[in-house]
Amino acid sequence: MMTEPREQDIIESFIRFADRLIDDVDVLDLTTELAADCARLLDVGAVGLLLADPGGVLHLLAATSEEARKLEAFQLQRDEGPCLDCYHTGEPVSVADLRTQSQRWPRFTAVAAAQGFASVHAIPMRLRQERLGALGLFGTTPGTLNDGDVRLAQGLAHVASIAIVQAANVPQDGDVLTALQTAVASRSVVDMAKGVIAETQSVDTQEAFNRLRNYAHQNHQHLADVARDVVSGQTLSAAIR
């Protein structure tokens, strides 16, 4: 059977995620990879996964960049923007040209324009009837995603939802909140570890994250566990290169 290169790429991406879901899931590592796959397969400038905490506030979990300044458009979704609207309605939000929405989201459209984003597609993340968050796709050129692309993005968002819930072994709906809380908390300790490594090794935070991730892979550990050891000084940051 012959397939197009992109189609092959999509198949392999889903197989890789299916393989990983069988094992002990590292949510942060998996969602980081998922964001990268999403950006490549859908040809968008930046992708971010936003999760709601038990109080319904959106937090950034994973993105295609780890440099803080590039995360602003995602972090702003806590207050306003297409991902927040998508989370609230549980429906996709698609904006082909952000310039037309400056009244709807004044702060978000300004930040997005400054960072070179022209279009946005927000895809809901859910488990059964429970809303978990949103997957945000930011394009550098105006335009919409076609139906196939939206379905692909929704499929990847489902993979992320399953991973988050799977990682916490959630038996009932109520415990989803604990899973979300855990995922959100682990992101913050990883951010701290990035700061420690960036400072001690004189690299930027993106490179610090790459080193942290490589170390976690080589030692078969979860990112959050390695990060916790780095922050508490139990793992010397010099060991992470």
Place this chain on the structure above:
Amino acid sequence: MTEDDRVRKGLTAAVAVLGGGAADRLCAACVEFLAFDGAALSLASGGAFYSVGLAGTGIGPVEELQFTLGEGPCLDSVSSSAPVLVADLHDTHRWPAFAGAVAGLGVRAVFALPVTVAGFPVGVLTLCRHRPGRLTGATATGVFLAAELAVLPLLDVMGTDMRAAVNDVGSPAWDELGSMMRSEVYQATGVLIAQLGVPPGEAMVRLRAHAFASGMTLSDVAYQILEHRLYLDADDHPDRPGSER
């Protein structure tokens, strides 16, 4: 009924119904069933501590002093995500300022247990006694059970606070929560951990203190630290702004 059973029953009954003083009830159960003189439960969030439950005597100042002095078993317990058990404060030189301050209170033993969600600390349970001595038998088992149970009232409180803030977009609580939980703030906290050699809680306190003293937002201070435009000195008093280079 064995002693273990009696303790387990007493502790779990305290948090069987959440809300309306469950944290206080759990602390009271620690005092009653585990024979401590004082018990306290605090929420740890972004380097700050918020007292949510209290029972017994002597414990109030023991907790409070640590948060003021920036050192002590509670802070170490949260930053290391591990229990810090001090059978006799006279035998340790780990926290000179804290030990000196509590010496006059007659507290000899302090046990700080992190309250965690999947290993990540969300708070700390502190227990104290006027007489020195290690944890043994049913008491030791009970202490760890109490720390496990403590996650229930803590998450309950976190949820309530967040829900309250969510319902009031633009309120100080909403802004405060939002300004803390940002990537650049955590990343800059990491930079301070490396630069100053201090634990995460203290690094976050230093960052917040500088923001407060200089009138800048947490985010602005964080970017200045990340981009090496601001250095906080190791021996600088938290109230004083650092040097800008």
